[in-house]
Each structure stands twice: as structure tokens, then as C-alpha cells.
Amino acid sequence: MLGLTIIIVVMLPLSISLQTIVRQEQTKAENAGLTKTIAYKDSIAPVLKKNCSPCHSEGGKIFDTYPFDRYETAQMLGKRLNTRLKGNDASLVDRWIKEGMLETTQDSTSTHQRTRPQG
Numbered sequence: 001m002l003g004l005t006i007i008i009v010v011m012l013p014l015s016i017s018l019q020t021i022v023r024q025e026q027t028k029a030e031n032a033g034l035t036k037t038i039a040y041k042d043s044i045a046p047v048l049k050k051n052c053s054p055c056h057s058e059g060g061k062i063f064d065t066y067p068f069d070r071y072e073t074a075q076m077l078g079k080r081l082n083t084r085l086k087g088n089d090a091s092l093v094d095r096w097i098k099e100g101m102l103e104t105t106q107d108s109t110s111t112h113q114r115t116r117p118q119g
């Protein structure tokens, strides 16, 4: 009986402090942008530029019809972009569509940061 009591007395605070550590790590990951929202400007435009130049870039043969440096083009084509993208690039577009096809990340300013009590 005494042994059990000791285990409870020792384990309970330990598990609580472990939970605190896990939570702190999650917050760190969020702040480091690991759970970052996908936005056209930061994520999609560079992928299109890398894979779809020169044709869809300025001076390219289809730039007048489908300019990929413009958010509206990507937004309008949506899923159709993935008929010519593969792997990570295609999953990035999928995530972007799922998250609502943002043009820019909305919470990139510091006014949005979590405040936590000091000490």
C-alpha cells in the first residue's frame, strides 16, 4: 500500500510536468512556422515559377492567357494545376486548396503573437 502511494506521489507531478513540456514544444513549433498556412505568395508562386517557366512566365508563350505570377490565375485554375505537378509540389497545391486558397498568410505580423505570463 505504501509502495503504491509513493508511486502516485512521484508519478503524478512528473506526468504533469511532462505535459507542460510537450505543450511548450508545440508552441515553439507553431512559432517556428512548422504548422504554417500555405499561401499563394510564399508557397505556390515559387513552385509554379520553378516548374512552369518559361511558358507561363513573362515573355512565355502562354503568359498572356495563363500568367502564373498572378494570384487570380492560380485561384481560377485551382485543382487543374495538379494535372502537371507531381509529388511534394502537388501536395502543396492540395493543401493550399484545402486551406481556402489564401493569397498571403494573414498572421505574418507580430501583433498576432501569443502572450504568456512571465515567470
Ligand code: HEC
Residues within 6 Å of the ligand: 048, 051, 052, 053, 054, 055, 056, 061, 062, 066, 077, 080, 081, 082, 083, 084, 085
Ligand atoms: C512548354 C510550355 C509549357 C510549360 C512548361 C507549362 N505549360 Fe501549362 N500550358 C501551356 C500551353 C501552350 C497552354 C494552353 C494550351 C493547353 O491547354 O495545352 C497551357 C495551359 C495550361 C493550363 C490550362 C489548361 C488545362 O489543361 O487545364 C494549365 C492548368 C496549365 N497549363 C498548367 C501548367 C502547370 C501547372 C505547369 C508547370 C508544372 C505548366 N502548365 C507548364 C504551355 C506550358
